Amino acid sequence: xxxxxxxxxxxxxxxxxxxxxxxxxxxxxxxxxxxxxxxxxxxxxxxxxxxxxxxxxxxxxxxxxxxxxxxxxxxxxxxxxxxxxxxxxxxxxxxxxxxxxxxxxxxxxxxxxxxxxxxxxxxxxxxxxxxxxxxxxxxxxxxxxxxxxxxxxxxxxxxxxxxxxxxxxxxxxxxxxxxxxxxxxxxxxxxxxxxxxxxxxxxxxxxxxxxxxxxxxxxxxxxxxxxxxxxxxxxxxxxxxxxxxxxxxxxxxxxxxxx
Amino acid sequence: xxxxxxxxxxxxxxxxxxxxxxxxxxxxxxxxxxxxxxxxxxxxxxxxxxxxxxxxxxxxxxxxxxxxxxxxxxxxxxxxxxxxxxxxxxxxxxxxxxxxxxxxxxxxxxxxxxxxxxxxxxxxxxxxxxxxxxxxxxxxxxxxxxxxxxxxxxxxxxxxxxxxxxxxxxxxxxxxxxxxxxxxxxxxxxxxxxxxxxxxxxxxxxxxxxxxxxxxxxxxxxxxxxxxxxxxxxxxxxxxxxxxxxxxxxxxxxxxxxxxxxxxxxxxxxxxxxxxxxxxxxxxxxxxxxxxxxxxxxxxxxxxxxx
Numbered sequence: 001x002x003x004x005x006x007x008x009x010x011x012x013x014x015x016x017x018x019x020x021x022x023x024x025x026x027x028x029x030x031x032x033x034x035x036x037x038x039x040x041x042x043x044x045x046x047x048x049x050x051x052x053x054x055x056x057x058x059x060x061x062x063x064x065x066x067x068x069x070x071x072x073x074x075x076x077x078x079x080x081x082x083x084x085x086x087x088x089x090x091x092x093x094x095x096x097x098x099x100x101x102x103x104x105x106x107x108x109x110x111x112x113x114x115x116x117x118x119x120x121x122x123x124x125x126x127x128x129x130x131x132x133x134x135x136x137x138x139x140x141x142x143x144x145x146x147x148x149x150x151x152x153x154x155x156x157x158x159x160x161x162x163x164x165x166x167x168x169x170x171x172x173x174x175x176x177x178x179x180x181x182x183x184x185x186x187x188x189x190x191x192x193x194x195x196x197x198x199x200x201x202x203x204x205x206x207x208x209x210x211x212x213x214x215x216x217x218x219x220x221x222x223x224x225x226x227x228x229x230x231x232x233x234x235x236x237x238x239x240x241x242x243x244x245x246x247x248x249x250x251x252x253x254x255x256x257x258x259x
Numbered sequence: 260x261x262x263x264x265x266x267x268x269x270x271x272x273x274x275x276x277x278x279x280x281x282x283x284x285x286x287x288x289x290x291x292x293x294x295x296x297x298x299x300x301x302x303x304x305x306x307x308x309x310x311x312x313x314x315x316x317x318x319x320x321x322x323x324x325x326x327x328x329x330x331x332x333x334x335x336x337x338x339x340x341x342x343x344x345x346x347x348x349x350x351x352x353x354x355x356x357x358x359x360x361x362x363x364x365x366x367x368x369x370x371x372x373x374x375x376x377x378x379x380x381x382x383x384x385x386x387x388x389x390x391x392x393x394x395x396x397x398x399x400x401x402x403x404x405x406x407x408x409x410x411x412x413x414x415x416x417x418x419x420x421x422x423x424x425x426x427x428x429x430x431x432x433x434x435x436x437x438x439x440x441x442x443x444x445x446x447x448x449x450x451x452x453x454x455x456x457x458x459x460x461x462x463x464x465x466x467x468x469x470x471x472x473x474x475x476x477x478x479x480x481x482x483x484x485x486x487x488x489x490x491x492x493x494x495x496x497x498x499x500x501x502x503x504x505x506x507x508x509x510x511x512x513x514x515x516x517x518x519x520x521x522x523x524x525x526x527x528x529x530x531x532x533x534x535x536x537x538x539x540x541x542x543x544x545x546x547x548x549x550x551x552x553x554x555x556x557x558x559x560x561x562x563x564x565x566x
Contacts, residue, residue, distance in 0.1 A: 057446065077445040078448050078451070081446065089443075093443045096439065098432070098439070102435075109449045114429050116424070116461070119428040130428070130429070169447060
């Protein structure tokens with residue numbers, strides 16, 4: 001069901017060309033507050049490019065993103081984080097040689113202030129902020145269920161925990177919108193079920209979710225609405241049930257309509 | 260035995276200076292993978308500015324400690340501003356250029372700064388005013404001065420502070436995150452340009468202190484002094500593992516000690532053919548040996564980490 005109130009995130013005619021290749025062509029969509037919105041499509045359809053444009057890693061060739069009605073065009077990635085968009089990565093990209101706790105603490109950067117001077121002088125404000133950062137980071141590790149690994153280096157965590165750590169680090173930025181790039185990739189059925197519960201809890205706690213995912217069962221069971229990309233174009237949008245029976249979607253995935 | 264202990268003490272002092280300068284090289288390399296060859300010139304500017312201030316203050320009735328403090332209070336911000344400007348003007352526009360471009364620019368900046376210093380301060384040596392009462396202490400047959408003790412103690416204090424900054428503070432975490440993966444750090448809310456500026460500014464502050472210490476130790480400063488000092492400190496950073504902060508400290512101390520011991524024994528080793536003024540060859544011998552046998556340095560494993 002389309003959102004009644006103003007959308008949290010809106011993409012207006014977003015295009016991204018690399019030389020002659022159109023990775024995204026005129027993609028528009030709107031995500032309501034509190035929604036879990038899926039972005040699916042065959043490999044190379046432009047899903048990760050969409051994320052990269054959204055988070056400021058790439059500049060869209062045309063079109064713009066609006067968060068809560070405010071344009072994000074031209075903002076640097078760290079400024080977009082400050083506005084309230086956080087992400088995870090398809091191939092895990094943690095700070096491998098920092099502890100799990102420190103990884104999450106880096107995520108607090110946009111929400112904290114202290115400078116070098118405060119640190120050198122050891123001011124009360126700086127120390128209070130640092131304590132608060134540690135406490136929040138620990139709470140987030142507990143929230144995603146990996147608190148016992150707080151002092152392990154990120155690279156020494158098992159794969160599933162690394163995925164959870166990425167989510168905790170993204171949540172540390174206090175996002176309004178959390179963009180997850182294939183969060184269930186490489187997970188077995190049990191891990192995927194636990195992930196689904198975690199994502200539902202995150203939504204329940206007030207964060208809107210946008211996820212790229214290939215696990216059809218997860219998308220069907222979790223997402224309120226789904227958009228389908230193919231060759232950079234949005235070819236369908238709707239509830240999972242609507243989308244899975246859409247002839248264009250079936251063509252995109254299977255290469256032709258069934259007889 | 261006396262010579263050994265004496266040279267060990269001298270090496271410790273020299274090594275403390277190398278370590279402070281090496282930190283500037285290694286911090287910038289850790290974050291940008293850039294060898295900032297102009298860093299030696301920042302040390303020189305620190306020494307020159309401090310000596311200029313001391314020259315002005317020398318006639319006044321201020322106590323020497325106050326003069327040194329004022330000189331530091333001028334030289335440190337001057338170097339911080341220099342480091343900040345170098346990064347903004349010379350390196351930031353080349354952030355996306357092939358790696359050779361900023362390297363060549365770094366050499367260019369180094370030459371520019373040397374020539375500016377030559378115009379400002381002239382070609383002659385500038386001497387350190389005689390405001391410190393030098394006391395000589397005897398330690399088991401070797402001697403060490405109060406200036407040398409102060410250099411080692413202050414360098415140790417500053418390095419401990421730097422380690423705390425990098426390991427325990429918000430900026431330090433942002434620096435480490437940026438060094439490990441700049442793009443992801445930015446996507447997690449870190450303003451990477453600010454972190455890079457802070458890195459240059461902190462390294463330049465250390466360079467200012469090192470410049471003052473070098474000037475106090477040798478009693479002299481010169482517009483070209485940053486060149487050899489910079490090369491030695493770079494060698495120290497490579498020896499410790501460039502990009503690695505404790506590595507730069509270790510590399511600096513080791514290089515200072517190797518050089519001092521080498522200078523102390525080179526006469527005996529060559530039957531008097533080479534004198535102690537050949538001590539510079541040891542630093543570069545070390546550089547070559549490290550690059551051949553352990554290019555990642557003693558503590559470095561950055562490249563392995565990335566693979």
